[in-house]
Amino acid sequence: MVSTSAQPRIEIIDILRGFTLLGIVMVHFAEQYYAGAHPESHMNFNIKFLGDDIMMGFIGIVISGKFYMIFSFLFGLSFFIQLNKSDASVKFFGRFFWRLIVLLAIGFVHHLHYRGDILTIYAMLGVGLLICFKLPDKFLLVLALALIINLPSAVVRGVEALNPVKQTEEQQNPFGGNNEDNEKYFSTVKSGSYLEVLKANFYEFEFKYRFQVESGRIYITMGLFLLGLSVGRKRIFENWQLHLGGFKKYLTRSLWTILGLVLFAAAFFGGAELATIKLPDIVLWLVGGFLFDVFNLALATIYVAAIVVLFQKEKWKPRLMQFYEVGRMGLTTYLMQTFFGVLLFFGIGFGLLGEIGVLTSIAIGLVIFTGQIYFSKWWLARYRYGFFEWLWRSATYLKIQPFRNS
DSSP: OOOOSSSOOOHHHHHHHHHHHHHHHHHHHHTTTOOSOOOGGGTTTTOOSHHHHHHHHHIIIIITTTHHHHHHHHHHHHHHHHHHHHTTOHHHHHHHHHHHHHHHHHHHHHHHHOTTOOHHHHHHHHHHHHHHTTSOHHHHHHHHHHHHTTHHHHHHHHHHHHSOOOOOHHHHOTTTOOHHHHHHHHHHHHHOOHHHHHHHHHTTHHHHHHHHHHHSHHHHHHHHHHHHHHHHHTTTTTTGGGGHHHHHHHHHHHHHHHHHHHHHHHHHHHHHHHTTOOOOHHHHHHHHHHHHHHHHHHHHHHHHHHHHHHHTSTTTHHHHGGGHHHHHTHHHHHHHHHHHHHHHHSTTTTOOTTTSOHHHHHHHHHHHHHHHHHHHHHHHTTBSSOHHHHHHHHHHHTSOOOOBOO
């Protein structure tokens, strides 16, 4: 979501960002902006019939965990574009650091309304880009891939397996949390006042960051930032027409990777089942987690490569350009989606949390996103930036920036 108007925009990057926001709105509306483990009294509250179950399976396999990868990759890529045009001056690093602080403030307010906020994570991890920007190309790429496949979590789990200690129920299941807390949070979101929602989300910061570390999501996101920085150095997206062969190659390789992962998983886990071998939890976590992370990366790569390849086709370019404006104002689009989600599902709005199923929720989300496409076209025909992009930019420079198109 880092952008600038001082140089011509790279259309394909904004298109990818807009496409990513489509996946994000589908995931968030499927979850009804709850972002966490369901309490036992309302388990699977968004599943009303078989179609909802099927759709959740589709979301889990095809969308969830993939689109945030693209979003994070684009953040690192955009950082390089800004860095490159500034000649890596000391002034740029100070300004970018301040820019991250402003983003942290925006994210903090966003988190108070929606605990699934990603902006606070981006703001803090963005400092890693400033630290790593001078790393040699090969080392940077190796570090990025090690983080993306969640190697730090694998090491931690391995050490814990060798040195087991007694854990509380909540420590054993860090992703689910304590059911009593889950029940209380659901009740607050469903029927609490505005101040009660803000207070509840404020206290969710600890669980949020514990989840990020325990799941390894924080390492994966940092790895994607660095991968974006690495790819940016090669000017691949600035000159994407010259690299179409490479994109086609990665598209094919990723398809074969997914096929290989499926066959390996079937042989490994199916073989153990047939041989009546009970695999240790650490093996299930390490192997299953590795396969899942690589699958997500491969599918995300397919999406990116497919869009780039299709973009050069005459009949596909105008279709994909529909994502351009909504991607240009990605921060505003993202925050607007939360506004509508909270309004629809929380008790401070229409209170539809748990009242409708996944299919209905996603249909509403798609209608909202379609409206955002038309709204962003209308808005950017009149203004230089999305509202929150303008606010972010003005706060970064500590000066009101030009807003209206001349």
